[in-house]
Amino acid sequence: MDRVIECERYTFNDSMNACFTAFDKDRDGFLNFEEFSCVCKALFRNDDGIIYRMEDSEMKDIFEIFDLNQDGYIDLNEFLFCWNKWIKVIVRPVSAILIIDVQNDFISGSLNISNSPAQHSGIEVIEPINRLLDSVQFDAVFYSLDWHPSDHISFMDNLQLRPLHLTSPVSYENAQVYDTVVFEGPPVMSQKLWPKHCVQNTWGAELHKDLRIVQNSTKIYKGNSSEIDSYSVFWDNMKLVQTSFCSQLQEKNITDLYVCGIAYDVCVGTTVNDAIASGYRTILLDDCCRGIDKNEIEKTKSNSINNHAVVVNSNQL
Template sequence: MKTCFDVFDADRDGFLNETEFTELQHHLFRHRDGFHAVSDKQRIDIMKLLDEKQDGKIDREEFQTCWLHWLRQILEPKSALVIVDVQNDFISGTMSISNCPAKQDGNDVIPIINRLLENVNFECVVYSADWHPANHISFIENIKQREIHHTSKVTGGAAKIYDTVIFSGPPIMDQKMWPCHCVQDSWGARYHPDLKVVDRAIHITKGTNPDIDSYSAFWDNKKLSQTNLVCELTQKAITDVYVCGLAYDVCVGSTAVHSIEHGFRTVLIDDASRGVELADINAMKQKLIKTGAVIVDSDRVADMVDATDRRPELGYQAALNVAMARKLVKEEESKKQASSNGK
């Protein structure tokens, strides 16, 4: 740590000023063939997040935090692969995405995911699966089982697959209607037989509540309940989450969004994912990029997991994590102090 600080402290004043910290970032964010371009906004925002004293420079004490918490995420990441819903029904069953408007083939992701499992050193692998009861709210076949809210533009009798209706609840629920799929213990709910399933993987089931859908492997669609995924990843000290599978614009994208919200540096593997509607796929891509995710093809993943390809977008997410953790610690200390004064 001292050697690193001294290398970039060019004027030997015991601080890293903006120019010196910019030089550090230039050398940090690189790949096998050179350096990633770091925008002015990225480099300035990263420094502001790590500059605890907000005096425009990083002192040795602040650099110790950088070294232990920010640089460690970047140089020694712990990565998880989350494989979303590669199940029979989404590939050749009742919800085959090849029949959806985008006309993409779910089979295409299987060899790509299998190669990733064989060739990339992930700390852990997660498989998620829709695991619906037969009376699930998302099934078009069940639409008459629940009251339609008066604000719904589509009535129960007129609803078709892919329409969105509003159920009265409680709670009031916007719901896109799908064919019956991935019913618990059915053939359609099983992982596709060609998908490699590794030993000691984490298995997450979702959508088990009949009255609420669950696209994400982390939360249901109303964030009323969550799976144990964040606990599993936290216990393994995971920093980076790579997401792929089916369907891009629905469960894969929702899982990636929640991964970012939980503070994981998040990467969506583009060629290992397929979706339902092209416009929605593109909208999901833009949403993910805007919120800090990185989207890459599978041939880039091994270098990123091994930290030979270090992206500035993920460096920014790491700095956000440090700043958030620092804020939470200060809030906890303030609460303790207030409690102590109250006594």
């Protein structure tokens, strides 16, 4: 019932009415399953007019989402909800690119990812990202930055500042950088230990000088609480507090989110998961990312695809 009430807040318009009428073949004022299937076939086709194949079960699932009262038909009011929440999103996307943590410390500083197992060079993301920013007209551009206080919980140097939980796999005495410990809390939380990096207002936290900064773009700061880390640009690692990114996307009516940056298998992968869960059509820009561990990078790609993100190279946009 809540969803029906929500859809009634939208206003009917000529384009929506014309679309409904065009697919209501029997002129009974409803779209049955076959008529709704024709809507989907009109939406899902390539530039040559070839319809993408969709399983009947998938079509049925979509139909049932918009058949709000589950009577087997989509009436005009239900189609209004479908029009605003789905069809307009497909035919009139609002796109944003999110460039994650292209900061000095990850490229040539204290957490230089070229020293990690994958031996990726973070500076390699800058050229394809800059090319995209020059050639693609995104509706919004966001840059995220790790923005840690000097006493941040993730820093190996700060391990002694907080009590360890009895379940911690390593102790104060034998802990090393890149180990995972469990802090007592509250809340009890596991934390990977990193070298001190991206400390607020230091050179290491700055975006790399060669990265193009677009006019009217927005910077999102994460990991700026001492007591909890934030890999995702959406949330802290315990999903207790959202960053400002969530409200920024909503204010700009973003539908499609293009994601890239450093590190592929940490902050980029976690952000992609949250983007999908938040309902954004999510595009992972493979050649605009560099990471830490090759196996984990491949897992990130597979998980993204399995969760219905799209993984492409920048030259495919």
